[in-house]
Amino acid sequence: MAFKKLHNDIKETLKRLEITSPTNFQTKSIPVIKSGVNTFCIAPKDAGKTTTLILTTLQKLKCEAVGNAPRAVVLVENKEKALELYDAFLTYTKYNSLRVYVGYEELHIDIQKSEIFEGIDILISTPKTMNKLFLLNGVSTSELKLLSIDDAEFLIQKSDYQAMVSITQSIIKCQYVLYAEKLHPKLKRFESNFMEHSKLIKA
Template sequence: MSFKKILPVLKETIDHLGFETTTPLQKKVLSTIKSGANVFGTGPDGSGKSTAIILSVIQKLKGEAFGDGPRAIVLVKDKAEVLALKEQFDVFTKRTDLRVYCIYDEYKIDAQREDIYIGTDILISTVKRLNKLYFLNSIHLADVQLICIDDAEFLIRQNTYNDVLRLSESVDKCQYAVFADKFDSRLERFENSFMFNAYRFKV
């Protein structure tokens, strides 16, 4: 998928930001994610991984708010990464009515429960806080269409693989896109658990 084959509202934002073409990694993964397939994407800092997630999520949700429960979830390492990615999402969702909400461990969980109840389309979250809210029946996952993991190496360092596995078991039909600086063999466990027939792209 080139920048010419995306939602008009997203194309307007990209043009405004001065992006002329996709990075090599984005060129490989965007059309595959758009097709509905699971994806492993690996590349160094600056290869466009986070932007690929943002574009894919907005494209998947057609740039429109709908319903109350989240339809896309992006998992990241910690609060700092949650907030940094939220800033990037805000740039690309500015011309849409998509609702983006952050959840992380250092914030009052009752306040997060109330905010989520109001309605959201995209959740950017740490793994443990998302699990906690789900098992408190505070997040409805039935509408989730796409789960992305940014800089997935943190799952190995934090030993949160089982938390992600439990989440995947709670979602009926869902597409997954996992991005990392380099592929770690321990991430192959995802293929056996929920990332069936995933495509691998490396730059």
């Protein structure tokens, strides 16, 4: 059971949300992600990919706020996806101290810099915004443990792909987990960039 070995806070939240058993994909993927390896998670829509992303992020951060620099980053395609994921995270972080922050292109970069500086644990952003923050020294990766990409198919677009590669060049060490419905050849190419020694989970 993939849920049995999760942090007690997460188990309490799952109980509150009446989520009793993991999907087939979650049973396969959660233990692998928890082990700390880079992972390609490939599964169809509604297989439980986004919930897996949230649960494994909370597990990695032990459900508690620490320091000021983000320890987990989640990259998404656009503002709409960012806000959607932010709301989903809040459902799970309601009763713990984790601080979730959302940023996107339309929000002025200086506002994002000053708000991030106040101290956050989880940063939800788009590759272009994240890259801009890096270039302006607006976010520290010194404490970064996990970088996840939700519905990663959008990275096939040239500008997002390049922003993604640029971001990973600024990160010394962290675990990468990429979620998608299909493993596009361009996504597989990340193996030679930042997804080295990665495992592939398919459901």
